[in-house]
Amino acid sequence: MGWFSGRRKSADSLWDSMSSVSRMVDGFKREGEAVSPRRQAGIVYRHDDDVPILAAISDQLDEILYDGPGSTKTAWELKDDEHGMRWAVLNDGNFADLLSSVFTVTNAIQMNGGGQNLLAAVFEFDFANHAVNPNSMVGSGFVHAYLIYRYDRNSYYPFVPTGETAGERDRESERMLGTAVRGAGLKTENSLTEWLGLWGIPF
Secondary structure (H helix, E strand, C coil): CCCCCCCCCCHHHHHHHHHHHHHHHHHHHHCCCCEEEEEEEEEEECCCCCCHHHHCHHHHHHHHHHCCCCCCCCEEEEEECCCCCEEEEEECCCHHHHHHHHHHHHHHHHHHHHHHHEEEEEEEEEEEHHHHCCCCCCCCCEEEEEEEEECCCCEEEEECECCCCCCCECHHHHHHHHHHHHHCCCCECCCHHHCCCCCCCCC
16 A cells, blocks of 8 residues: 555645545436445544644544534544554544544644655445446446545545455446446546555555
């Protein structure tokens, strides 16, 4: 997972990128396509005890999420993966609140000196097959996929793993899904070489 490098962005630019997920969902719904966000999302970062916001993150997240205007009831937990990275996993049945919480936590880390450690935000979705491939039959099932937002690229791309081993992924579904989510309003990564796999997502 060393292929990400962080770059600080303004809160306005970050929110525009985050809110494009909502625009995508609305875009599919306008076309009558079934798209279902799941209730968990994650922020993956390189932990560093020399960065105060990260060293104290377990003490800070309650205040970040639950105090002040725009606070949510989003639950959270920290998890370490097998690559040595740390995840802030957020859980909320209200997708608008979940999206807002990902933004709030990301912005707090960026504004307090941890922006260079941020790697990606990850959202989990079920997309109707027909939404991904218009040639498929309506009601023919769903594609389970992750939308990965790379902080260093300020853009999203779809990831459809088919197993836990690096390299196991459905690239054709990713390609078609990339076209579909872009058309529905998501701020996507144009370079396919930057659609890097992220195995071991802890939710």
